[in-house]
Amino acid sequence: MEQIGYLEPLQHEPSTPVTYYLPVGNERVLLNEALGETIQLTFLGEKACRHCGRKIKKTYNNGYCYPCYTNLAENDLCIVKPELCHFHKGTCRDTAFGEKFCMQAHYVYLALSSEVKVGITRKPNALKRWIDQGAVAALPIMEVPSRKIAGELEVHLAQYIKDKTNWRKMLKNDIRDENLIEVRAQIVEKIPEEYHPYLLPINEPYTFNYPHLSVPDKITSLNLDKQAVITAKLMGIKAQYLIFDQGVLNIRKHTGYKVSWHI
Ligand SMILES: [Zn+2]
Incomplete structure (x- = not known):
């Protein structure tokens, strides 16, 4: 089984354990079923902005091109530091976004x-x-x-x-x-x-509990820019991480990377 496409953050459902999906292009891989399987995940060398789709060399803030990083309201400093919200000053990057995401129950x-x-x-x-x-x-x-x-x-x-x-x-x-x-x-x-x-x-x-076969005793971070091909056994999934027998991969950080996923 092989899927090819751009990575997006892991999706999940709050079942017991949590059900996880890996979106690869237009498809979604049910990850719970892949536990214990040897996966080959290959970075194909292309990256695209998760918002506008333009081809880029480097992603900013987990998957954006530089213009989208500097212009979109969801990439403003007040998203990570909400106390700096400046909506009331009339300077929100996108009023409609502010009304929908920030002026609501938290x-x-x-x-x-x-x-x-x-x-x-x-x-x-x-x-x-x-x-x-x-x-x-x-x-x-x-x-x-x-x-x-x-x-x-x-x-x-x-x-x-x-x-x-x-x-x-x-x-x-x-x-x-x-x-x-x-x-x-x-x-x-x-x-x-x-x-x-x-x-x-x-x-x-x-x-919450998370699908896993075992828990790593040492954490090695995998990075598709440094290692384009990961061949490893999937041992667990937690937060936005795939936990392999050879290290952990933060999928959110690799949003916009074109990959093939092969079991
Ligand atoms: Zn963009």
Whole structure:
């Protein structure tokens, strides 16, 4: 079986375990079925912008050409630093994008991928976000009306709790035994009074598990620019990574790379 086309980020469904698909061009490979198989993944030397499709030598921000990187609202600095949202100043790169993606309900959440971290996400995108981070548990603690407010809260809470995932520990399944409901109780005390109306009632955390045959004890990063042909056995899938017996490949980073996938 062989698929040829441009890579896109892994797609998934929140089943138990998570069901993963690898989009290659117009096709989608069901990855759970490929566990234990030897895969040959070959970079064919071409890259194309995931937005406009132009052929490029180098991708920016996971799959964009340089003009799309500097012009599209989804590549603005305020996407990674939402507290810098400048919509209210009338300078949003794309008002329609801002209204659709930023002026809507967001969660401030706690998630456990390696240790507990605080994060934010659009409410309808929450499950996707948590799986993309390889979280094994997640608990929304607040629901706020915009990305900017969520970002300000995240910056505030990041004084007390991490806001980054240790991706090596996440892939090694080296996870601290922490209870999200207990962490929530501690963190709520740090939230300024004026934001308390946004607090959500306490619910059971969401939990996730990921398809795998074994967990790597050492993490070697694979990179299609350095190694164009990967021949290896697929041992697991977590977050946006394929975990092979010879190393791990971040698929999102390789968005826009033309490849062949052969089992
Ligand atoms: Zn482009």
